[in-house]
Amino acid sequence: MKRIESEYRKAFAGVTPAPALRARTEAMVYTLGRSRTRRVRKALLCFALCVILLCATAVAAREFGLLSFWQSGYAGNQKLLAALEPLLETVNAEYEGTVALSVPEALLSENSLALQYSVQNRTDAPLYIGARRILLDGALPDTVGTGSASYEQAIFPAGQSGTGVWQETFAGASLELTTHTLELQLDIYRVPEGAPSPQALRRPVEETYTFLETARVAFPTTARALETRTALHDGQPLEFAFDGYSLCVTRAEISATGAAFEWFLVFDSHEAALAHDCAWDKHDPDAGYWDYRLEPGDGMDWRATGSGDAPEAPVQLESGEWAWRFAMYYTGHTRMPDRFVLTPFYVGEGGGPCPEESVVLDMR
CATH class of the missing domain: 2.60.40.1630 (bacillus anthracis domain)
Structure with missing residues (x-):
């Protein structure tokens, strides 16, 4: 599946923020590589x-x-x-x-x-x-x-x-x-x-x-240029293939004053995307869904406050594929880790992390 970054940008233009989308906001505090997540209202x-x-x-x-x-x-x-x-x-x-x-x-x-x-x-x-x-x-x-x-x-x-x-x-x-x-x-x-x-x-x-x-x-x-480290190669998205879907990281950068990460879960069909549900259902808050945890990959003592968002439904790309979009933004971080680990986890009964589908983002 060949895709270019412009395709993602066109498909998701105006997603953040957009009135039609449900923003999912999180306050995060990281200590010794462990995370505690609390959902708060928009x-x-x-x-x-x-x-x-x-x-x-x-x-x-x-x-x-x-x-x-x-x-x-x-x-x-x-x-x-x-x-x-x-x-x-x-x-x-x-x-x-x-x-x-x-x-x-x-x-x-x-x-x-x-x-x-x-x-x-x-x-x-x-x-x-x-x-x-x-x-x-x-x-x-x-x-x-x-x-x-x-x-x-x-x-x-x-x-x-x-x-x-x-x-x-x-x-x-x-x-x-x-x-x-x-x-x-x-x-x-x-x-x-x-x-x-x-x-x-x-x-x-x-x-x-x-x-x-x-x-x-x-x-x-x-406005001055601030040294920024990124995991992307010459600005090109990073793609990781898994069983039934691919994960595409389109933004992964950190500077002294802030950090931003954006990634997409891309599926061949609408049905496949819906089966891998990533949307929190406000009408059924006990229903399970997939989410992601972003943590330093070297055990660094890293604390930060952050917020994130995701669309309430997958969006079709020009290629015909369907994708879920995630994003996390941080300020107030105490260190600049050399790498981050992005790990999916299931929120709901019997849920937990899925480390075999984690990806490592090396910051250059």
């Missing part, structure tokens, strides 16, 4: 867009920046940190209103962004930091958010300051290496006296708290 992903670290007192930018944030995660990986440091761009963009918002530094690459920001409550009442958004050139970028922010950490008492790191991985085409405009937006609400905490709310935030403003800080920054 709606939660919309909130979980940033990694935010709040402090009881003000933290100066020079004391907490992107490099120190990464250094704690990379645990002394000096080679990786040395490659990141010259890519950081000093921004020093500021906003003053009910809160003081500043972005000291940022990093924008062709496939990811990261920025450090600080916020301070300048009022005499507690404030709730609501929705957070990043605009790229005036529009929401096509990204996969993989961080989290606890609801209880979103309330700032009078005078409190905090600092956070926001990381995103772009889904789709690479960003042009030129100057772009980033804009960070925070929705600010006053918390009325006696109001319940955000996690105890039974009504929408806007019906309980008082909206005050959207704090905005915009700044130009230049």
